[in-house]
Amino acid sequence: MGFKCGIVGLPNVGKSTLFNALTNSSKAQAGNFPFCTIEPNVGVVPVVDKRLDKLSKISKSKKKIYPTITFLDIAGLVKGASKGEGLGNKFLSHIREVDAIVHLLRCFDSSDIQNVNKDVNPIRDLEIIETEMMLADLDSIQKRIDKKNLKKVTNDELNILKATADYINNDKDLNELRDSFELDLINKSGLLSLKPKLFVCNVDEKSISSGNKYSETVQKINKIENTILVSAEIENQINQLDKNEKENFMQLMNIEKTGLNYLIEKGYKLLELETFFTSGPEESRAWTIKKNSTAPVAAGKIHSDFEKGFIRAETISYCDFISDNGWVNCKNNGKMRLEGKDYLVKDGDILNFRFNT
Numbered sequence: 384m385g386f387k388c389g390i391v392g393l394p395n396v397g398k399s400t401l402f403n404a405l406t407n408s409s410k411a412q413a414g415n416f417p418f419c420t421i422e423p424n425v426g427v428v429p430v431v432d433k434r435l436d437k438l439s440k441i442s443k444s445k446k447k448i449y450p451t452i453t454f455l456d457i458a459g460l461v462k463g464a465s466k467g468e469g470l471g472n473k474f475l476s477h478i479r480e481v482d483a484i485v486h487l488l489r490c491f492d493s494s495d496i497q498n499v500n501k502d503v504n505p506i507r508d509l510e511i512i513e514t515e516m517m518l519a520d521l522d523s524i525q526k527r528i529d530k531k532n533l534k535k536v537t538n539d540e541l542n543i544l545k546a547t548a549d550y551i552n553n554d555k556d557l558n559e560l561r562d563s564f565e566l567d568l569i570n571k572s573g574l575l576s577l578k579p580k581l582f583v584c585n586v587d588e589k590s591i592s593s594g595n596k597y598s599e600t601v602q603k604i605n606k607i608e609n610t611i612l613v614s615a616e617i618e619n620q621i622n623q624l625d626k627n628e629k630e631n632f633m634q635l636m637n638i639e640k641t642g643l644n645y646l647i648e649k650g651y652k653l654l655e656l657e658t659f660f661t662s663g664p665e666e667s668r669a670w671t672i673k674k675n676s677t678a679p680v681a682a683g684k685i686h687s688d689f690e691k692g693f694i695r696a697e698t699i700s701y702c703d704f705i706s707d708n709g710w711v712n713c714k715n716n717g718k719m720r721l722e723g724k725d726y727l728v729k730d731g732d733i734l735n736f737r738f739n740t
Contacts, residue, residue, distance in 0.1 A: 385430050385671045386654055387453040388581075388646070389481035393500075393508050396489040397585040397615040402426060402456035404618030405643050424456040430647055432669050434701055434731065438660055439667035441709045446666035450658070452647055455481060478516070482570075483579045483650055486512065490597035491587040505584065505601050516575035517551045523574070524548045543572050551576065566673075579653045581646065582610045588617055592637040609653060613642040657730035660701070661685070663710075678726040682736045692739035698722045701731035710735075 390398045406426030429449040439447040457477045478484060488505035500507070524544045527536055536544070543564050550557050557576050561569060569577050582605045584598035591614050594602070602610050621629055621641060633641075640648075651657070655674045659681055660667065670684050678698075683690030699710070703718040713719045728734070 385450040385452040385647075386482040386650060386656065387455065387480065388483050388485050388650065389455045389457050389478050390485045390487055390583075391457050391478060391512055392487040393489070393511065396487050396508070398456055398487050399424070400615040400619060401487055401583070401585065401613065401642070402454055404615055404622055405454055405646065407622045426454045426456075427451050428454065428643065430669070430671075432658060434658075435660065435667055435669045437705060438662040438701075438733065441704070442662045442667055443664055444662065444667040445664065446668075448666060448668040450669050450671045452650065454485075478575055478578075479573045481578065483581060483654060484575075485646070486580055486582045488582065488584055488597075488601055490584040490595060490601070491590070493587075503597060505597050506604065509582070509601070513576075520574050520576045521548060521551055539568055540572065543568055543574075547572075547574055547576060580609065581649055581653060583642075583646075584610065584612050585615050586612055588614055588636070590614075591617060609649065611642065611645045611649060613645070615642075618642045657728075659728050659730070659732045659734055661735065662704070662733055663735075672728060674730075675727050677724060678722055678728055678734070678736075679724055681728045681734065682738065685736070688740065689736050689738050693724060694737040694739060696722045696726065697735040697737070698726070699733045700729070701733065704733050 390402055392398050402424055406428055428451060430452055431449055435447060435449060438444075455477060486509055488508055489503055490505050492503055524547060526532065528541065528544055533541075543560070546560060546563070547557070549555070550560060560577060561579075582601055584594065584601050586595055586598055590598065591612060594612050598610075598612055617636060617638075618641065621632060621638075624632055633639075656671050657674050658669050658671060660669055662668075670681065672681050672684055678696040679690045679693040682693050682696065698720045699713045699718055703713055704710075707713045707716055707718055710719070
């Protein structure tokens, strides 16, 4: 399993078009009117890793299984959504399910596509969405620390709820809270304001490679490494081409990677994820874990019994596995290591777990 992203933004910024492009589907209705998406569209996409292709070939595997990334196309939010404007509260509840939020921002001019505001201003649009999420969090926090519900809240949960309310009310940088609380506690809180965020600037065709005045304003206020330039329309066109046509078209448009590849790459970095592999004649498979996960935690991704009964992990680095052509030669050449419970799994490790049943 990879991670789950929710695509959010104001109506008619291109969310459904981008969703269709990312998932190579036509699930999402793309309409030139507000709220053409009601229930969130869900698309599951394989995270293609060329390393797995090589492992599968060496091991002569019958099956090859990539991890996945799940996209939710969440209907357009408007000012007042936290109070139920538009279809607000329903949409906000969908965002609570995701690991990361993808803010899609309109960074193009067009007289053909309706805009809920009079002009194009991605910073204003971003502030509207962020404000609605913070207001929704304040409402949720107030209900959870109400005397009637307080008994259900642990001390740790109470601390993060109160701290978040203080930061929101005093306009402090909410990112600081991610350094003050354990990630598991942040995730369990379900607070929208604390979710990791990527910012996708939906630009026109001529702005794909270098951006424009709108995308530049977004990059100035957000970390560039968390900001992506995409043309949802061009992404859709790319998906309709075969492999050779796609490569030629991307070169012509001066596009190095597809929007999907950028999102996966930046999403893994944002969420601090990495990949380990299992590989044998039956199957080769890529598994997604948090960075600095121990070997037993990695084993638990395969099955909870593997983590509970963990003894040790037979471990080979990706480079050694490739250069020595698989398990047998790596064992014979002393490239396989036996690692214990304290071993921190490295990105690209090929692992075989020994465990008690």
